Amino acid sequence: MKFSIQKDRLAAGIQDVLKAVSSRTTIPILTGIKIHASDEGITLTGSDSDISIESFIPSEEGEVLIATIEETGGVVLNARFFNEIVRKLPASTIEFETSSSFQTIIRSGHAEFSLNGQDADEYPHLPQIDDENVFKLPADLVKTLIRQTVFAVSTSETRPILTGVNWKIENGTLICTATDSHRLALRKTAAAGLPEGEYNVVIPGKSLTELSKILDDTNEPVEIVMTENQVLFRSKYVLFFSRLLDGNYPDTSRLIPDEHKTKIDLNTKEYLQAVDRASLLAREGRNNVIKMSSGDDGTVEISSNSPEIGKVTEQVNSLAAEGDELKISFSAKYMMDALKAIEGTEIEIQFTGAMRPFVIRPLHDDSTLQLILPVRTY
């Protein structure tokens, strides 16, 4: 293998695949990045066996020459050293040359590294995925779907299925659901490009978080292929594979209340800031609990009391309020997470009682739903 390449393009490619490389892996070769040079360009691969990322750097892009391949071939180099070396090399082009014993010379300016590599044939093969059932969504929509749901996945392994986000496609609508059993985030979309068939998969939260970092904030299409145990996201130059979680995702639709006893409309930003202030004193306490109460005259009060620190109360202006008086306690953190995930300057919150989940939605928009379970204070 022998080629030269623009440093910044190589560094960007490494940054992408590095997101899949873990230093704690049971398969030693996975601590490395696979580099493959073909006549079309350079392909980098990183994997922790749950997530695999492939980044392609074309030798030419339009009129611009990015890489010159003199001899095709491949090698696996230690990811940490490879990344650090490339970032710190002095010149804007880098030359690579691999010997038959996989020793790789990396040259740039007057610097020359000789790095011990491994046989690229030893590197595990990426999952083979049929291109039959491809559908496309814009990259920025995929990012939004992830942002609005992934924060609610469980971080505890007690119910492993809850560490993932459920992607369910039915009748041309995609529903993404995440819950850690204390709160639930749901986002629906009927965007053009969704397939007619039915799909129901659970994608690990960690995979989606990493995917979201790699995708650009543009409306370039991302091709998505879902199989029995893998999902593939493909953008122009990046392939992102993730293992799916085993097991059935619980049916949460019946747990989301469809009626309410109290409904309050609020300005999202004002309400978020009031909750944030009240949580200042609650943070030290258990569960970060704040109280919310509403009177029959439409007043809403947020309060928190930590006997050792102090207390806070704040009146919040509601845009509209109807139904029963209300007194409820909940985690300020869950509320802030939910409010930050909602797009929309105004929200409505529907309550069905102090011991039942309540639902937050942007006003006049039912594509997003955030549900929170209250805290029982006695």
Add this chain to the structure above:
Amino acid sequence: MEGFYPKNGRVILHIDANAFFASVEMAENPALKNKPVIIAGNPEERKGIVVAANYLCKDKGIYTTMALGEALKLVPEAVVIKPNHAIYKEYSKRIFAYLAEVSPLIEYASIDEAYLDITECAHLGSPIDIAMKIQQETVKRFDIPISIGIAPNKFLAKMASDMQKPLGLTVLRKRDVERVLWNKPVLDAHGIGEKTAAKLQAHGILTMGDLAKADVKKVQSIMGVRGVRMRDRVNGIDDRPVDPEANTSYKSIGNSATFPKNIIEPASIRVKLRMLSRAVSERMKQKKAVSRTIQVMIRYDDFKTITRSQTLQRDIQEEADLFAAAETLFFKHWNGEPVRLLGITAQNAVDKRMQTTQMDLFSFQEEADKLEPLFTTVEALKRKFGDSIIKKGWME
């Protein structure tokens, strides 16, 4: 016995565990006795500073905050130990628990110091008898030497306990103040630091006697209201009460046990963990406390000690729950070596009435159906008659 007690005054003990960290290490490992012992960070690298030292070191000029390298020049043969705060805390708690048996009027001043008001303890003997008994018991029970100052108030008690160390027993009466304290520099007065001492010196106040006789207005102009209080104190006047609530930031409740023989059998380790869980659970119930952070301490035969903790999703108090958490932690972190000490601590314990429960999406239905009628009734009562009309009760 009442004759030994003042009719209108108080009797306060200031109890100070001498060279506390070093004493604990020697109590835990008797082989260290009669050897110079230094507690310091980073002993391997000879960097770090002296955190504590026993009297064999102190007598040769080693003092706390000295650089370890310097200290080892003075006493090259000293045994240097890394501080193990978990075990010091544990000893501290046990000693204070014993002191609280003598008199409930106890104020924790620090990990190794406490004030004890024994004004109402005539039934236990004269103040000196009580102090001597405390000294003997702490040596017998914990192998920790302490110095005690006996005085009518906190300031004098503190000054007295500092006069003889280790194992000192000093009585300081108000009438002794002029003879004993007044010729000493102001810096020796508890509550005056180097900066304040320098300020006072600049105004010609060098000794406690100078301060005691100084004009009140002058003292106030130098060091504010605090100065007036310090002037009172060096005159033997200090009416601060011994306040048991003052520093009760003892938010953890724990028990530990050192075994006569090291144990290694998982079955016998479980027996010990269960025993400790029971003890901790009982104390939590006594204090009406719940906790969700459980810590296990394991000390191996070579005195290597580890503490590992886990934060649970909910508050616990019951023996079975504590045991389950402790067992999981222990077997996750145990290296399989013989164990000489085990400890279980419930950290960040809070009053059970503060307990809150995050409800669960998959189980709220049942809970709500059961509790909602009660909740609604209580809310209605509170609305009608005020918040204090009804409170949660306790099954004892």
